[in-house]
Amino acid sequence: MAAANEDEILEGFLCPICKADLKSASQLTSHFESLHQEEQDVLKSLKDIFGKAKKIILNNDENDLKETFDRALKFNYQEQAYYSQEQVIGVSRSSTDYFKAVRSARLERYATETNKLLIRLDKLVCNMPSEPNLRKQYEQEVVPWLDGSSVKLCPNCAKTFNITRRKHHCRLCGSILCHDCSLFLDLNIARAIVDPSAAISAEVQDQESLEKNGLRLCEHCYNLVELRKQIQDSRNAKTVVMTAYEQMRSLMEQAKPAVAMYEKMCQSLFDGETTYNLSDVNAMRGRIGKLAEGIDLLSKQIAAHPSTPGTREARLHAAIRQAAAHYIKEDLLSLRKLPTEAQIEEVRRQRYERAEKQIQMERQRMEAEEISNETAGASSAAMVDHDDDDPLLEQMNIIRGYIKEARRELRFEEVAILEANLKELKKEYQFLKLSNRS
Secondary structure (H helix, E strand, O other), X not given: OEOOOOOOOEOOOXXXXXXXXXXXXXXXXXXXXXXXXXXXXXXXXXXXXXXHHHHHHHHHHHHHHHHHHHHHHHHHHHHHHHHHOOOOOOOOOOOHHHHHHHHHHHHHHHHHHHHHHHHHHHHHHOOOOOOHHHHHHHHHHHOOOOOOOOOOEOOOOOOEOOOOOOOEEOOOOOOEEOOOOOEEEOHHHHHHHHOOOOOOOOOOOOHHHHHHHOEEEOHHHHHHHHHHHHHHHHHHOOOHHHHHHHHXXXXXXXXXXXXXXXXXXXXXXXXXXXXOOXXXXXHHHHHHHHHHHHHHHHHHHHHOOOOOOOOHHHHHHHHHHHHHHHHHHHHHOOOOOOOOHHHHHHHHHHHHHHHHHXXXXXXXXXXXXHHHOOOHHHHHHOOOOOOOOOHHHHHHXXXXXXXXXXXXXXXXXXXXXXXXXXXHHHHHHHHHHHHHHO
């Protein structure tokens, strides 16, 4: 660097004689040798200056490189010593703070914004009026709307607002948008988002009814709410094993009363009752057999589900299969053996004979009481038997029709109730008939 005068400062590879800028050291040396040969002493001193400067620069670079290399080597030795030392059991390091710092940059802003929208959504769907004008006023009270007097274009599509393209507001953030840029959220889905335990209606609304009854949202708010719904659905989604296990438990719950009903029907046949017949009991046994097949099939599907051998999941699948097989063997396949037709007829014949004897004894008792009663003869003579017009017979025929229909649909609990009513009517009819004959 050299100074041409007191006010100007020149920089670069300048010739000390003519002050020309030669851009590089080689050009400066050749320029000085060709044009300023008489000043050889100056040239020698110039070469010495360049040599010393070069040596200093190279030494500094080597020192910096050596220092950097030594520092890296020292760090490497420390790192190897840390990982090679024996780890003490029970000692741990927490990376929670580091994890939060990394996560917050991407998720915290969206999580906070989504939570604000969910709080507003909860306030909107709670106690929302059904009348349109009151509903609009209620929505403005929950979420203040932006003043759109100075807004001339839709912020989303940049189209001009006019008579046909009116201004609308997002119900969650209050921003302004046009109808074409609006998205509508079903109120049933909105209630399910803020309250996951609420049941969602299976009714599918068309676009017109959705625009009329749904919540108008901007694209940003709609995407955030939809993302929260997808997260809820993924958390509540059932695995294949869980679905199969629930179906298997449902079949077991159906089999329990079916087995109890089968035992009741078998006992009725062994007692000689006419409430059920052999075909009814066989139908119930077939129903139990189908339930056993379904339970067995579902338990095999659970056991065959892919899992790593020896893991807790594999042991759980095997335990479910073993429990299902034990239940089928002990509760569904060990049913009482049915009696034969001959055995049923014999028991019913004996039961009929006992009933006839009881009726005969009751008839004799009533005849004895009638003879002892002096006024009973006149009143009994006036009685006339009208079996064809007896309302009890009509009612019994109606009940028989109900019993036939219930048997056809395997509603054996209803059959038992109807048969009990029919027995009571038969007893009453027999009693009236005996009284008339006496």
